[in-house]
Amino acid sequence: MSLRDSTYKLCNYLRRSIYSVELKNVIDKLNKSNNENINSGHFGYVARHHTLQFLSYLYVNQNYLKMNQLMAPFNLTPLNEKEINIFEKGHNLLLKINKIFKDELFKILPNAASILEVYQKVNVLINSNDIIDLPISYIDEITQQFLTHSSFNVIRNSIDQLPKIKEIPKEQLIMGVDLLLKEINQGDFFEVPETIRKMNHMLPIGHLAENINRVIRALACLKISTQVFNQLIYQAAKNEKLSVLDNSNIFRIVKHINFYLGEVVKLEVQPNRKCNSFELPLSCCYLNIEVRDDYKIKDLFWIANNSFSFGHEIGNVGKYWLRKIDTELNYLIDFNKR
Amino acid sequence: MIKKIISENPIFDIWQMILHYSYPNNIIKYYKQNKREYEIDIIDIVVNSLLQANEFFQVSNEVSLNILPMVLYYGATNLFNGLLTLISGKELPIKTHGLKLIMTENEKKGIGPLKIQILNPNNGALSNFLNKIDPNTQNIDGQVFSFAELLGSIPSLKYDFENCYEELKPNCIPVEKVKINDSDIERISFNELTRFENKNIEIFRNIKNFEDNYLEPQITNNYFVLRKKIKSKEIGIFDEFGKKYFQLGINKSKRIIHLPQPILFLICLYSLSNLARYYPKFWNPFINNDSTGERQIIEKFLHISKRYLPNLLLNVLNNKILIFIRSFEEEIIIKRNDEEKELKELIRKEINKILKIK
Numbered sequence: 001m002s003l004r005d006s007t008y009k010l011c012n013y014l015r016r017s018i019y020s021v022e023l024k025n026v027i028d029k030l031n032k033s034n035n036e037n038i039n040s041g042h043f044g045y046v047a048r049h050h051t052l053q054f055l056s057y058l059y060v061n062q063n064y065l066k067m068n069q070l071m072a073p074f075n076l077t078p079l080n081e082k083e084i085n086i087f088e089k090g091h092n093l094l095l096k097i098n099k100i101f102k103d104e105l106f107k108i109l110p111n112a113a114s115i116l117e118v119y120q121k122v123n124v125l126i127n128s129n130d131i132i133d134l135p136i137s138y139i140d141e142i143t144q145q146f147l148t149h150s151s152f153n154v155i156r157n158s159i160d161q162l163p164k165i166k167e168i169p170k171e172q173l174i175m176g177v178d179l180l181l182k183e184i185n186q187g188d189f190f191e192v193p194e195t196i197r198k199m200n201h202m203l204p205i206g207h208l209a210e211n212i213n214r215v216i217r218a219l220a221c222l223k224i225s226t227q228v229f230n231q232l233i234y235q236a237a238k239n240e241k242l243s244v245l246d247n248s249n250i251f252r253i254v255k256h257i258n259f260y261l262g263e264v265v266k267l268e269v270q271p272n273r274k275c276n277s278f279e280l281p282l283s284c285c286y287l288n289i290e291v292r293d294d295y296k297i298k299d300l301f302w303i304a305n306n307s308f309s310f311g312h313e314i315g316n317v318g319k320y321w322l323r324k325i326d327t328e329l330n331y332l333i334d335f336n337k338r
Numbered sequence: 339m340i341k342k343i344i345s346e347n348p349i350f351d352i353w354q355m356i357l358h359y360s361y362p363n364n365i366i367k368y369y370k371q372n373k374r375e376y377e378i379d380i381i382d383i384v385v386n387s388l389l390q391a392n393e394f395f396q397v398s399n400e401v402s403l404n405i406l407p408m409v410l411y412y413g414a415t416n417l418f419n420g421l422l423t424l425i426s427g428k429e430l431p432i433k434t435h436g437l438k439l440i441m442t443e444n445e446k447k448g449i450g451p452l453k454i455q456i457l458n459p460n461n462g463a464l465s466n467f468l469n470k471i472d473p474n475t476q477n478i479d480g481q482v483f484s485f486a487e488l489l490g491s492i493p494s495l496k497y498d499f500e501n502c503y504e505e506l507k508p509n510c511i512p513v514e515k516v517k518i519n520d521s522d523i524e525r526i527s528f529n530e531l532t533r534f535e536n537k538n539i540e541i542f543r544n545i546k547n548f549e550d551n552y553l554e555p556q557i558t559n560n561y562f563v564l565r566k567k568i569k570s571k572e573i574g575i576f577d578e579f580g581k582k583y584f585q586l587g588i589n590k591s592k593r594i595i596h597l598p599q600p601i602l603f604l605i606c607l608y609s610l611s612n613l614a615r616y617y618p619k620f621w622n623p624f625i626n627n628d629s630t631g632e633r634q635i636i637e638k639f640l641h642i643s644k645r646y647l648p649n650l651l652l653n654v655l656n657n658k659i660l661i662f663i664r665s666f667e668e669e670i671i672i673k674r675n676d677e678e679k680e681l682k683e684l685i686r687k688e689i690n691k692i693l694k695i696k
Contacts, residue, residue: 251565270553315556315563
């Protein structure tokens with residue numbers, strides 16, 4: 001059993017729940033365009049692009065007037081109470097589990113715990129404490145597995161070597177992790193960003209700054225695992241099948257490397273019913289491809305980026321930049337052990 | 339697998355490669371290299387068949403249409419027998435031609451409607467050759483084909499076929515190859531499908547192994563756009579110039595039959611030689627007084643047989659598609675690998691423009 005396995009178990013439970021039917025109906029309604037109402041579908045379109053899971057819809061709802069001004073001719077109409085409640089129930093589940101993750105981190109490194117509050121920068125008023133109804137055993141299992149995350153050991157060891165890590169101001173740790181992830185996610189995904197490369201060359205092992213860096217890398221991995229977890233739960237709760245990229249839609253593997261920042265693949269695909277062309281980045285998918293008779297790739301991947309071109313002479317084409325997700329739901333595989 | 343061979347004289351080079359096996363030592367070497375067993379008696383069969391085949395093909399350049407089909411058919415059967423015996427390592431159990439021309443009053447109106455029936459699956463030359471070329475082939479014992487169905491499956495004759503038989507659909511579709519950036523696509527122009535009532539992806543279900551090797555075709559305004567799957571094999575057929583086509587299966591009441599290209603040539607040559615040999619009342623007026631224009635496509639078919647049938651059989655021997663060309667065609671590649679950089683540059687310029695204006 002791993003964090004990924006226990007998350008899958010919860011996903012399967014959610015997919016079969018009444019909640020997923022309710023959520024899917026609301027999301028479908030908000031995303032559906034029809035001829036009678038020219039504004040239909042706009043709400044869902046705007047919300048989807050915020051990639052904040054359930055909170056995307058609540059955020060757009062809270063700011064719909066401002067958005068209507070900014071994004072004319074979009075004319076968003078607010079959610080009704082029932083719809084708000086459905087999104088809040090889902091969001092509250094993520095908050096509850098994220099808080100458990102945060103509390104576990106707090107026990108080891110209190111000044112870093114808020115790094116796992118992944119929605120803290122989004123200011124949305126949540127009205128209710130309602131939560132998706134589910135047996136507590138699912139959450140217990142996830143918590144148990146989260147505790148085995150390799151980052152915890154890295155942090156513990158670093159603190160043993162350098163107890164002063166506990167005194168680093170919270171803001172500096174948050175900034176360190178954010179900067180690191182920003183650097184990693186804004187490049188072309190196949191290169192180690194210049195600043196990270198320089199940092200590695202400059203610092204001798206055992207150096208004070210190296211210990212801090214190791215902690216920051218471990219925290220970044222914990223944050224990624226939390227984000228991937230949230231996304232998987234969200235995709236399951238809305239009863240969405242993960243996109244499958246396989247031999248029925250991939251026509252080219254542009255690049256595939258395994259390096260310091262994990263396993264990255266760039267693919268060219270022809271969208272089909274298994275991977276639709278409305279797929280957004282920062283979500284999860286399966287890659288299941290037989291490259292040769294003796295070489296297959298079959299795993300969960302994070303869509304780091306994608307783009308589509310439509311309808312011209314050469315047909316519809318999608319490009320995907322994918323990062324492999326490990327059993328700890330981390331796509332910077334072993335980055336915390338470097 | 340495709341191999342391009344630059345050749346000033348393809349016919350000469352093809353026969354050089356074939357006649358390599360008219361030397362017993364080279365035959366023995368072939369089995370050693372391929373680590374295969376063989377019956378010693380086959381050496382004479384191979385040598386004799388290939389030498390006779392070569393002479394028949396050489397003679398075919400000197401004879402008139404009166405006997406040309408017979409000369410080519412004899413050459414072809416010898417060539418099939420020589421090379422396929424070489425491949426199999428044992429004598430093929432051939433006692434008959436293995437096919438029959440069905441001539442009724444109605445079919446005497448032209449060559450296109452002629453019917454040919456496949457017979458003798460065990461001892462017929464045709465079935466034996468077919469099994470050696472494609473061991474997984476469908477059983478076609480007793481199957482009847484029209485001459486036009488077979489002729490329409492030969493890529494070099496696609497346009498002649500459409501001109502000659504206004505009511506019939508050709509069984510091969512030309513494929514255009516386009517290179518964009520670093521990826522290759524193939525496409526089929528709707529202009530090539532004027533004889534097909536429905537221009538939908540159903541057409542592709544008639545192509546052998548299409549779904550295993552291509553993603554679902556995409557339909558644009560003028561083309562079917564085709565992309566190969568990651569683990570794909572070449573399933574196209576090629577004309578003598580290396581132009582790619584897809585061969586559509588021949589639709590028979592309950593099944594679609596895919597005949598390999600060399601077999602199509604052999605059946606057509608058999609039919610024509612049979613006409614020339616046994617039906618003078620048909621053949622003589624056809625070659626001397628044909629007013630329909632059908633004679634032209636038959637002449638072209640015979641001409642292509644001389645050049646391309648030996649090439650097709652050489653492909654079978656080598657398990658490769660050998661394309662003999664006079665020079666390498668210059669490939670047009672549209673390369674846009676700096677897309678990202680160009681985009682960044684454009685954005686930078688636009689921002690600078692805005693900043694300067696402000």
